Amino acid sequence: MVTIGPKSSVAAFDVDAQNCFTPLCPAELPVPEGHEITDALNNQARLAQFRLGSKDAHPENAVWAATQQRPQLSPVIGFENSDLHWNIHAVPGTYGFELLEGLPAVTEYDFFVWKGIEPDIHPYGACFHDHAEKRSTGVVEFLESKDVKTVVVGGLALDYCVKVTVLQLLQSGFRVIVNLAATRALSVDTGHEARKEMEAAGAVFVTNSDEIKVMDEPCPSNWSH
Template identity: 70%
Template sequence: MVEINSSDIIASFDVDAQNCFTPLCPEELPVPDGHTIANALNAQAELAHWRVASKDAHPVSAVWVASKENPQLTPLSGHANSDLYWNLHAVPGTYGFELLEGLPAVTDYDFFVWKGIEPDLHPYGACYHDLADTRSTGVIEFLRDRNTRTVLVGGLALDFCVKVTVLQLLQAGFRVIVNLSATRSLTEVTEQQAMTQMREAGAEFINSLDELVFSSQSVKEA
């Protein structure tokens, strides 16, 4: 069980919950069962005061697009904010760019981030536009301005963009709870590596919302 003070301001974060990261788009970056998390994301949002989200939004001219000569996940050099080659994905106007069926329209979120729009930018986390975490997307400031203490996080994929977003939120001073029912990973190996990294940085994990307990005094304050 994970305990939350009932007086805490809570945000729910949908990280890159897009079709391109599911088997619905097999030529992009399909995460096994990635298309099944919308209900879990909606359920965690019911517990939150604020719902925020992000989308990858990439141009077809991106420098990191994989090819036969430069396969996916091979290192990319010469660009400070793109480190690996990836299959082209999340191009605005395509089916892959769209949020998962069942999620709100982007205008119904309290704050929304589009990331990676420039051809030489491929950030993973939703809190900064660059890999050095110096150019804010504004979501941290939005949450701080509203006295948010706890952030429930889900989205795609756990072992890449979710992981980096969680680490950025922790670094910014938020309590972060990763809802494993609302996220999926590319592989089991990278999932375990990501969870270890997040846990060591201070993240907490729940398998479902049933493991959350609201009380007058949280474990963190006891």
């Protein structure tokens, strides 16, 4: 059991929980069982005062688009904010761009980020637009403004966008809990390596949100019976 809280100091983060990262979109970047995390994301949100979300939002003419000559996961040369070639995914207006069925509308989140709309920029983490982590998306500032101390994270995929987001949050001084029920990895091997990297940086892992206990809110100093 991991104790956090009180609830007013907790945020839940749905990182890139989009159809394009599930078997529902086999031509994009299907993460095995990626479409099965909705309930776990909604459950973890009940522990938090604030719910944040992010989406990849990519143009079809991205410089990192994989081709027969430049296959997926081969390096991108000459662009500092794109490192690997990927299948085109998360194009605004497509089914793949949409959040998983059962998640809130983007307007119902307390804070939401769209990332990677420029054709030469492919970020992974949701806290910064660029790989050098100099151009903030506003996530860190929002959390700080709300006096959030703990962030419970899920989304897709564990070994890429979730991992980098977790590392960015840890580097920014937040306590981070990764909810394994609410995330999936693109592959077993990279998922294992990502978990080791996050744990080494200070992340805590739980099997599901039932393993998280939220402290009671402290009574106001002027409260009396």
